[in-house]
Amino acid sequence: MKNERIIEGLGKTKAVGMFRTMLEIREFEEKIRFLFLEGKMPGTVHQYIGMEACAVGVCAALDENDVIASTHRPHGHAIARGISMDAIAAELYGRTTGCCRGKGGSMHVGDLSKGMLPAIAIVGANIPIVMGMALSFKIRRQKKVAVSFFGDGASNEGAFHEGLNMAAVYDVPAVFICENNQYGASTSIKRVSKIENIADRAAAYGMPGDIADGMNVLDVYEHAKKAVDRARRGKGPTLLELKTFRLCGHSRRDPNKYMNDEEKEYWKTKDPIPFFEKVLLKEQLIKSDEISSLREDVEKRVEQAIAFGQTSPEPAPEDTLRDFYVTMDVPD
């Protein structure tokens, strides 16, 4: 019932668009996974498989001018924020056409012109930055919202405490999204936190703490919308916890043996993509044959993006110092 109501608010085009974005993230990550096995993908990658509803649900609640900050697991956030897969793939390959001109790689994808800070891979490190960004929006009286994505592991970092406390004190327009995927790398959150919900910590800072089902994109959207609207109205920040799970290892080299089979099976049944697909079919917003053609189309798009990345030129030696310095007029 609730899902129907949310979908009605979203409208058909936006709902189907969100589904497509989720498919794009999944397909992109799967493709990368196999390229890595093939030895064609350099470096390591942290993948977003299973968590698609989080990025897509939150980003659907944002305006064009809002800014998000991501983590070492940023591919999903970047795609959901509308950065082209071409630019992301090229960045992974370290090519000039990448969103950071090939100098950032997997863990730093982002594009400020598209409303995403290049990702900050240090655990918890984007929280104070987002707080600062939100404070600047407030001081400049801009109606923008800053959103920080971080994981359950980050919630035990000092930066989390400092950032959230200060954000609450200054009532800044920020939303702190904790994607609680149950594991900080290989450490279960249950081993390092005595409380059930990370959202409960919001009470310590005097801000609202909210929880959404991170495997249901509609639920994520509704709760994120509430938090974003609140921030935009100048009412201050929210800590929103999304209960989710990664259906893959922490990084490409992680066989995630620390998770037990029951747990993996349980979360697999909650896979956000088949779930949303079922809702869309039930609401008759899409037909099964449309889904197949959508999937085919997404597959083709991802292949094109990868090909674009692979064939783009590598940075030239003379580009080494480019982007290091800002040129600006100095007043007399």
Next chain:
Amino acid sequence: MAVEIKMPRLSQTTDEVRFIRWLVQEGETVKKGDPLCEVETDKVTMEVESFTGGRVLELITRPDTVIDAGTVIAVLGGPKEKLDKKHKIKEYEPKHQSDKTAETAVNKTVFGEGNISGQPGSSEKKTVSTELSGDVRATPLVRNIARKRGIDLRLVQGTGPGRLVTKRDLEQFERQAVAPEPAGEPSGASVGEAPLGIAKRLQDVSEEGAAGKTIHELSPSQAAVARNMSRSKSVIPHYYLKTAVYADYMIEHIERSRSRVDGKLSVYSLFIYAAARALRTHPELNGFFRADPVREDRVVYMEDIHIGFAVESGPQLFVPVVRNADRKVVEEIDSEVKRLAAKAKSGKLVPHDVRSGTFTVTNLGIYPIDEFYAIINYPQLGILAMGTIGKTIFIDDDDTMRIRSVFTVTGSFDHRCVNGALGAKFLQTFKQIMEGVQAV
């Protein structure tokens, strides 16, 4: 079209992985994403999935070998496809085998250059001589070292890809070359018999007019072994007890384990198992003697039973430790023993692997050694040494005779705090467990 499957780069810290086993067979069809094999990196054991689908045409990598990321491990193809000649020609050599298969390099036929072994009358000897005169594959670094030290690279067995001589091979070769000479042999004669490159080296470093001396610096780990040995033998008043242990029960147990997924249990694992169980009954042998210059000497008994077992790697000695061995079933001990032994052989033990041992066992049973007296691993209280398993005529209580398997186990104990009766009781318990007389 045939597709080569390469080993992905699975570790951030090293390119080397130990290839454990195949999870597919030649001729089998695999889907994209199916697990192909199991490998061990420096951190973890994991399955490697296929990035593509197809029929397995060839499995190239042999189990229990160490290979580099990027090595072609298998070839996949279409359903009807036969193995392409192009792939057959190449020969993929493992970096080095965990187990010793010494002769392989000499007798190997080279694909695509078949004429050597194909010639009439060409025997093993000929192959060797061809190899000697042929081009040696080595990196500039290795060539440089060899030149400086006067080593003839043609004599060094290369274990890298395509028999490339690596720095490690060079070191291995040197170690073998500087092994102690048999006593009593005139050193001049041995120089004459030494391989070309070495002869030069031997003369170069001759000291005080006596030819045949070489200087070999011990690695830090082996220097520690040396210090520990002399301290133990000079400080601890050793005494030795030996007993014959009938091995029929143990052998039967091992035979039963043959069909296990992880393969046959090793003798060493059962040895460790029994020693740990016996120590639980006799905790007064599990601990350390602490000499105290000021107060009275003390003995520290340990609650945890961590059994170290001696493993050789060339001239080196390592004692990796199976922690809490008394609380582990023999299968658990076995997999740890195999893992640690492989690490020792490939020089990959980390400090954690060799720390905290409370008792030690050693085994020369694969050699024709009937019994031996081991040196206690200082400051522990004892060590058990196992000889080779042989057959003996056994006379039953009713005077009938039968043939049984037997080996001798010798215990070395510290007489300062383990008296003869204690040592004997411990050996008795050990024997009973090994023979299946005493249930644990």
